[in-house]
Amino acid sequence: MQIRLLAFASLREILEAPERSLSLSEGATVGDAQKLLEEQFPALVPHRSSMRIACNGRLVDSDGMLRDGDEIALFPPVGGG
Amino acid sequence: MQIRLLAFASLREILEAPERSLSLSEGATVGDAQKLLEEQFPALVPHRSSMRIACNGRLVDSDGMLRDGDEIALFPPVGGG
Amino acid sequence: MDSERFSIVRGPVDPRRFESVAGAGEGALVTFSGIVRGTAHDGRAVVGLSYEAYETMARIEFEAIDAQARERFGDVRLWIAHAVGDLAVGDVAVVVTAAARHRAAAFEACRFAIDRLKARAPIWKKERYADGAAQWRANETDE
Amino acid sequence: MDSERFSIVRGPVDPRRFESVAGAGEGALVTFSGIVRGTAHDGRAVVGLSYEAYETMARIEFEAIDAQARERFGDVRLWIAHAVGDLAVGDVAVVVTAAARHRAAAFEACRFAIDRLKARAPIWKKERYADGAAQWRANETDE
Numbered sequence: 001m002q003i004r005l006l007a008f009a010s011l012r013e014i015l016e017a018p019e020r021s022l023s024l025s026e027g028a029t030v031g032d033a034q035k036l037l038e039e040q041f042p043a044l045v046p047h048r049s050s051m052r053i054a055c056n057g058r059l060v061d062s063d064g065m066l067r068d069g070d071e072i073a074l075f076p077p078v079g080g081g
Numbered sequence: 082m083q084i085r086l087l088a089f090a091s092l093r094e095i096l097e098a099p100e101r102s103l104s105l106s107e108g109a110t111v112g113d114a115q116k117l118l119e120e121q122f123p124a125l126v127p128h129r130s131s132m133r134i135a136c137n138g139r140l141v142d143s144d145g146m147l148r149d150g151d152e153i154a155l156f157p158p159v160g161g162g
Numbered sequence: 163m164d165s166e167r168f169s170i171v172r173g174p175v176d177p178r179r180f181e182s183v184a185g186a187g188e189g190a191l192v193t194f195s196g197i198v199r200g201t202a203h204d205g206r207a208v209v210g211l212s213y214e215a216y217e218t219m220a221r222i223e224f225e226a227i228d229a230q231a232r233e234r235f236g237d238v239r240l241w242i243a244h245a246v247g248d249l250a251v252g253d254v255a256v257v258v259t260a261a262a263r264h265r266a267a268a269f270e271a272c273r274f275a276i277d278r279l280k281a282r283a284p285i286w287k288k289e290r291y292a293d294g295a296a297q298w299r300a301n302e303t304d305e
Numbered sequence: 306m307d308s309e310r311f312s313i314v315r316g317p318v319d320p321r322r323f324e325s326v327a328g329a330g331e332g333a334l335v336t337f338s339g340i341v342r343g344t345a346h347d348g349r350a351v352v353g354l355s356y357e358a359y360e361t362m363a364r365i366e367f368e369a370i371d372a373q374a375r376e377r378f379g380d381v382r383l384w385i386a387h388a389v390g391d392l393a394v395g396d397v398a399v400v401v402t403a404a405a406r407h408r409a410a411a412f413e414a415c416r417f418a419i420d421r422l423k424a425r426a427p428i429w430k431k432e433r434y435a436d437g438a439a440q441w442r443a444n445e446t447d448e
Binding site: 087089090091093135138154156157158159160161162 | 196213214215216218219220222244255256276279280281282283284285286287288298299300301
């Protein structure tokens with residue numbers, strides 16, 4: 001299945017693009033996507049503890065199931081205001 | 082001695098003027114001025130408990146001494162804001 | 163723009179009056195605007211308010227509020243403008259702005275200032291009602 | 306005037322944006338403006354900030370803050386606008402306005418909204434320093 005991946009701020013810079021497409025096998029979880037990304041972009045690893053992930057605009061845990069067409073977003077700690 | 086008397090809001094309406102001159106004997110107190118005014122304007126009497134008096138811009142007690150040229154102001158409860 | 167810090171103005175206060183007062187170190191600006199409502203506390207329809215002030219003493223009270231806010235909340239600056247004369251429903255009667263480096267002090271100082279102003283400043287208001295009547299109204303303790 | 310209640314705007318926010326939003330029953334308007342400061346928390350000289358946002362989710366978060374404020378503080382309305390892109394020192398990065406019948410709810414809702422926004426909204430800032438360097442900066446808990 002295909003997942004749309006968004007990344008912001010420092011994580012966008014590591015991924016070298018604000019938006020990517022990610023191919024995952026059926027039944028993959030948020031944690032699986034994270035693991036795949038860390039293999040492709042090892043600079044993500046130090047951000048693991050502070051990173052949050054949203055799926056379709058809602059924060060999710062790493063065991064959340066993904067579906068074809070989902071939009072997941074990688075969040076560093078926020079700094080608005 | 083001569084005292085300048087200011088009155089505001091409901092008390093101004095009772096005194097029928099925003100500003101008056103008051104003649105008092107030497108040694109008169111704020112309370113003496115208040116008593117003289119209540120004789121001239123009996124409609125002030127019901128306001129006695131809620132009225133505050135300022136002398137030269139500072140709130141004073143009824144036993145405060147007055148001096149020639151002082152400006153006293155009669156205050157109903159405030160309503161600003 | 164008139165940036166006099168403490169003032170009594172004739173007619174409604176411009177809500178933009180203090181929009182650009184923050185200095186370079188001040189990251190937080192909190193502004194309270196008090197607006198004339200169309201209904202009184204007892205539910206009567208209000209067409210407007212008339213404010214009157216003991217102006218020299220009101221300015222002294224505003225300066226005292228500023229000094230007290232600095233004692234309590236540290237490095238904070240206040241601006242206060244209050245209307246006198248006739249206002250219509252929707253007009254701005256008072257604007258209080260607090261500027262500080264961080265938002266906690268700005269919020270606390272702005273709230274402190276309007277609370278003090280309502281309790282202490284020598285300003286009075288007369289409510290004018292739809293039926294032609296009018297009445298002087300003091301602030302309630304919690305108003 | 307653009308009175309859209311929750312928005313992400315490109316470039317500095319106009320501090321007047323929500324100056325006239327109060328309805329007839331709303332006597333209290335409290336506005337917080339967050340302004341770009343010339344010094345970072347560690348004392349470095351800042352020449353500007355660059356904000357980026359996950360816009361669709363930020364607007365959803367602003368709407369959630371509004372709903373939570375109504376639950377907590379009753380009949381209160383919020384407006385929020387946050388900048389994205391490059392801002393200079395002195396520019397307005399965020400404006401939050403709360404309108405209510407009385408001032409207690411307006412102050413509390415405005416403070417609640419900016420606290421929540423800073424803790425939760427998907428918005429990020431990069432500080433740009435006088436020496437040419439730049440760095441992403443998360444909000445401190447008490448910031």
